[in-house]
Amino acid sequence: MYGGGSLFEAVKLDELQHEDPMKLAEFEARIQRGEKIEPDDWMPELYRKQVIRMIEQHAHSEIIGALPEGTWITRAPGFRRKMALLAKVQDEVGHAQLLYSAAETLGKTREQMMLDLISGKSKYSNVFNYPTPTWADSTVISWLIDAGAIVNQMANARGSYGPYCRALERICAEESFHLKYGHDAVVYLATGSHKQRQMIQEALNRWWPPIMTFFGPADKISAHTEILMRWKVKMATNDECRQQFLDMYVPKVWEIGLTLPDPNLRKNEEGVWEYTEPDWEEFKQVINGNGPCNKERLAVRRQAEEKGAWVRRALLKPETTYVKPLA
């Protein structure tokens, strides 16, 4: 998990006016040639800002995403599920650690990113503002949200910022196990007792609308991000990712006898998936803090930060100086 649907704002191109045109041209030529940008290379401030923002959002999504699933570790049914879910959520926290390090190479500290997360200034994947009231909900996340994240991360792994790409390669390798775990757990419910089948269908019905918004708003209403595509910060449009996800996973959902709560969902003659347009107004509301679980998620994170502050104070010796991590 859990990255995906990074939220980009419309880029203000006038920020580029202050950049040296020669250096900018050389920078763009390097990206064009498929070279990776490394932490100490020259880069426009706008690039630095956008890449930090993207990696930071991804890192936040990992640790916030650990909460709705993590709450099921202590309740997971049986040794096999308990150990697998625990290992999976641990992986996600490990991804956060990798990603914060990748973002730190660009000059923003982990502490500052944490502060921006709990103050609400930084965003994370919107889907984690929805609740996981049953075990089945946690399995839907493990399967389909991780699946969506893989679609997004495989694309981003071909991006231009070296440390992020390298982190994503390691992350994707672990994600493929998560996907297997999630699929297995869903299949057991979908082919199990009446009660289990009902549980998983209800969870899927609850999660489908948020899943459809996972990759962000439709291209036609998205902020213009051409320059981010040219700089290989954003590697595919929201709709491209969504189409790829639907193409890979809708048949798999149907195959195990589950239904999806969208009567308009179908693949047309041109091979394009048609669906009911997600409620982008609700999406905006949730992003802005008004979803069912925004407050709870941030409160848990804030409490963890506050309760752990003494440990960080104790580990930080007076002679310690800040060193950017190697990436």
Next chain:
Amino acid sequence: MNEQAIKELLYTLADNQLVLGHRNSEWTGIGPILEEDIAFSSMAQDKLGHSLAFYALLYELGESDPDTLAFMRNPSQFHCCQLVELPIGEYDFSLIRHFLYDHAEAIRFEYLTQAGYEPLAKVATKLRGELKYHLLHANTMVKQLGNATAESINRLQQSLNDAFPYALGMFESSPYEAELASAGIFPLESQIQTQWLENIRKVLAQTQLQLPDLESVMPVFGGRRGVHSEYLQPLLDEMAEVYNLDPNTEW
């Protein structure tokens, strides 16, 4: 050899690992730093894995399968010490508990590798490597935080005072221990306790923490014979919440 004696030992080992593993897993997602979040999750996985291995030996001896043993018993059927049942509290308590517990566990595993009961010796030999990392982690963090700020030293000291009577409860004797010792399967608890005190004293001597006076502390016993704190029942209820929806199906 009395099979009941072996079983009682296996239940004690397994239940301790299961319950502490469960507690440690509660840190996943909320640790004081990401690195500790990950460390506690990782140790929790190891503990759960150990408990599974011990329950599997019980299954071979004719007891129920591991899931039934872990998810379907009442508190009075559990043999774990009360130390592992206590809530995670704040990080200082969880760290100190981990330190006290794993020093004892490491000694137990060393003896188990020599156990005159081969299936158990095999399992212990396979798993003891993991204990080395748990100890390394506990010692590193206790030494760092036990020498850092007045705040961290005070917190660790307070937790050490609170946890110590429960930690002594880890060495509760069983009606079978003389028999196990004479059969060369497992030593007396008092012998493990003596070694444990020596080992933790060595580490604590490198910190500004003081071990409470042994004479003035009353050990909290009972767990091994099914007498538990108020915290075990809610823990087991939570653990079985989903499993109990339908114990006869696969999840």
